[in-house]
Amino acid sequence: MADEKLTTNKGIPISNDQASMTTGEGSNYTLLQDVQLIEKLAHFDRERIPERVVHAKGAGAHGYFEVTNDLSKYTRAKFLSKVGKRTEIFSRMSTVGGERGSADAKRDPRGFAVKFYTEEGNYDLVGNNIPIFFIRDAIKFPDFIHTQKRHPSNNLANADMFWDFLSLTPESLHQATFLFTDRGTPQNYRHMDGFSSHTYMWYNEKDEYVWVKYHFKTSQGNRTLTNDESIKMCGENPDHATEDLYNSIETGDYPQWDVYVQIMTNDEAKEYKFDPFDVTKVWYHGDYPLIPLGKMVLNRNPENYFVEVEQVAFAPSNFVPGISPSPDRLLQGRLFAYEDTQRHRLGPNHHQIPINRAKNAKINNYQRDGPMDVDDNGGSTPNYYPNSQGGPVQDISFKPPAVEVQAVIDKHTRPVEDVDFVQVGEFWRRVLNNTDKNNLVGNIVGHLGNAQERIQYRQTSLFYRAEPEYGTRVGEGLGLDIKRVKMLAEMSQEDRVEATKI
Numbered sequence: 411m412a413d414e415k416l417t418t419n420k421g422i423p424i425s426n427d428q429a430s431m432t433t434g435e436g437s438n439y440t441l442l443q444d445v446q447l448i449e450k451l452a453h454f455d456r457e458r459i460p461e462r463v464v465h466a467k468g469a470g471a472h473g474y475f476e477v478t479n480d481l482s483k484y485t486r487a488k489f490l491s492k493v494g495k496r497t498e499i500f501s502r503m504s505t506v507g508g509e510r511g512s513a514d515a516k517r518d519p520r521g522f523a524v525k526f527y528t529e530e531g532n533y534d535l536v537g538n539n540i541p542i543f544f545i546r547d548a549i550k551f552p553d554f555i556h557t558q559k560r561h562p563s564n565n566l567a568n569a570d571m572f573w574d575f576l577s578l579t580p581e582s583l584h585q586a587t588f589l590f591t592d593r594g595t596p597q598n599y600r601h602m603d604g605f606s607s608h609t610y611m612w613y614n615e616k617d618e619y620v621w622v623k624y625h626f627k628t629s630q631g632n633r634t635l636t637n638d639e640s641i642k643m644c645g646e647n648p649d650h651a652t653e654d655l656y657n658s659i660e661t662g663d664y665p666q667w668d669v670y671v672q673i674m675t676n677d678e679a680k681e682y683k684f685d686p687f688d689v690t691k692v693w694y695h696g697d698y699p700l701i702p703l704g705k706m707v708l709n710r711n712p713e714n715y716f717v718e719v720e721q722v723a724f725a726p727s728n729f730v731p732g733i734s735p736s737p738d739r740l741l742q743g744r745l746f747a748y749e750d751t752q753r754h755r756l757g758p759n760h761h762q763i764p765i766n767r768a769k770n771a772k773i774n775n776y777q778r779d780g781p782m783d784v785d786d787n788g789g790s791t792p793n794y795y796p797n798s799q800g801g802p803v804q805d806i807s808f809k810p811p812a813v814e815v816q817a818v819i820d821k822h823t824r825p826v827e828d829v830d831f832v833q834v835g836e837f838w839r840r841v842l843n844n845t846d847k848n849n850l851v852g853n854i855v856g857h858l859g860n861a862q863e864r865i866q867y868r869q870t871s872l873f874y875r876a877e878p879e880y881g882t883r884v885g886e887g888l889g890l891d892i893k894r895v896k897m898l899a900e901m902s903q904e905d906r907v908e909a910t911k912i
């Protein structure tokens with residue numbers, strides 16, 4: 411490298427990169443004809459591409475996925491076809507709400523995205539470290555994210571808008587509860603699980619299909635920060651999780667996750683005790699145990715952060731044969747929004763950027779041109795279909811199974827029902843130990859206490875509705891009147907909103 415000569419972006423040798431071309435020594439006028447200076451400044455001016463609206467801050471690494479259990483009777487996906495089969499992957503883990511320079515340790519869900527470079531094209535699983543989500547209809551997503559960001563007037567985080575939205579959107583209660591346990595502040599990216607959260611379809615060669623959820627269980631063990639530790643870490647080292655992932659791989663301590671699926675048949679889905687495609691709920695392990703599928707190992711750091719981690723483009727719409735979407739309404743919206751974001755961020759030819767290329771499959775189609783078309787653009791081959799010039803042809807054998815639906819087209823509102831509170835109660839009663847509960851209550855009180863009192867009442871009554879002990883402890887921590895909390899908990903959501911309006 412040291413012997414290489416400095417050049418412009420056009421490869422022209424540079425004689426002096428330390429001085430501009432001026433009209434004389436000392437302070438003097440700089441000439442427009444210093445094209446090298448112009449190129450350097452103009453390129454610098456354009457260094458930033460649009461920041462992701464969500465998941466702006468992240469870390470990524472290369473690795474592999476290996477099948478450890480043959481589930482090929484359920485899916486025809488070739489990368490899952492036999493035990494021992496390895497597929498190259500790239501994974502990006504991230505926080506959600508903060509900007510590109512924000513602190514890794516903040517309380518926030520963590521993104522958990524994996525790109526599988528399969529021989530049938532790239533498959534993306536774009537999940538989180540929490541198995542559920544705050545909302546279950548994509549039309550609420552922009553509003554939800556606005557409330558997690560900055561206030562329009564003063565550009566500050568705002569507890570009122572955060573809790574106002576959540577308390578007006580009771581289906582968020584399950585994930586809000588998860589977020590305020592210490593799992594909302596994982597120790598780093600290696601010590602957390604990953605989940606598809608959504609349900610997906612798997613189908614086999616015979617067009618038989620089942621529904622699946624993916625679980626990535628960390629082999630390093632789940633480790634978390636307390637609220638105080640996370641606040642301290644934000645100040646001491648805002649990049650601690652990025653650094654931890656990088657350094658562990660650099661020193662050969664490769665992080666690993668065991669990958670499992672839960673599998674539900676279509677008949678079972680029709681009968682399950684709640685809507686199995688509702689992303690605010692889990693499938694109970696007791697009903698649908700985790701079935702081993704494979705392992706994921708991260709063993710190579712990116713050479714260049716911008717080229718690989720910033721430019722990597724994940725989209726849950728990237729399926730391979732054998733895998734399809736489910737009628738999860740949030741997923742249905744994400745199928746559009748992620749690819750659309752990448753078109754905006756990186757352009758319509760983002761699939762040509764090396765990190766996004768289908769490395770192990772050939773791209774054959776009639777799409778042409780567009781900004782930054784840097785491959786051979788189909789050369790001189792035909793650019794229309796059908797053609798009789800020997801161009802690539804469709805293959806009906808890759809068709810996903812037909813799915814029957816009975817349709818009544820409408821803006822179908824999903825009312826909040828008793829069943830929406832059940833899993834929050836189960837989580838409190840069956841899963842959390844005393845320390846977890848103490849920390850959960852303390853973490854909520856510390857945050858919700860910054861919101862207006864009427865919002866505190868509305869939100870606390872939702873905790874109470876899920877589990878009286880939970881709501882009582884939060885209410886006591888906030889110094890609320892528990893009788894009023896109980897009264898609000900027993901109301902319909904409409905009455906509760908009316909009773910807590912300004």
Ligand code: NDP
Pocket residue numbers: 541588591592593603632692693694695696832833834836837840841842846
């Ligand atoms: P189980 O009782 O079989 O298992 C409890 C689950 O909770 C485990 O996956 C465990 O993860 C996870 N967990 C433990 N502590 C925490 C915590 N502090 N924050 C978040 N997750 C934690 O679960 P069930 O299937 O019977 O469901 C009971 C409740 O558990 C559900 O209502 C749901 O709230 C919650 N849950 C369920 C999951 C599922 O996919 N079924 C997944 C995660 C939570 P680990 O093994 O890594 O400790």
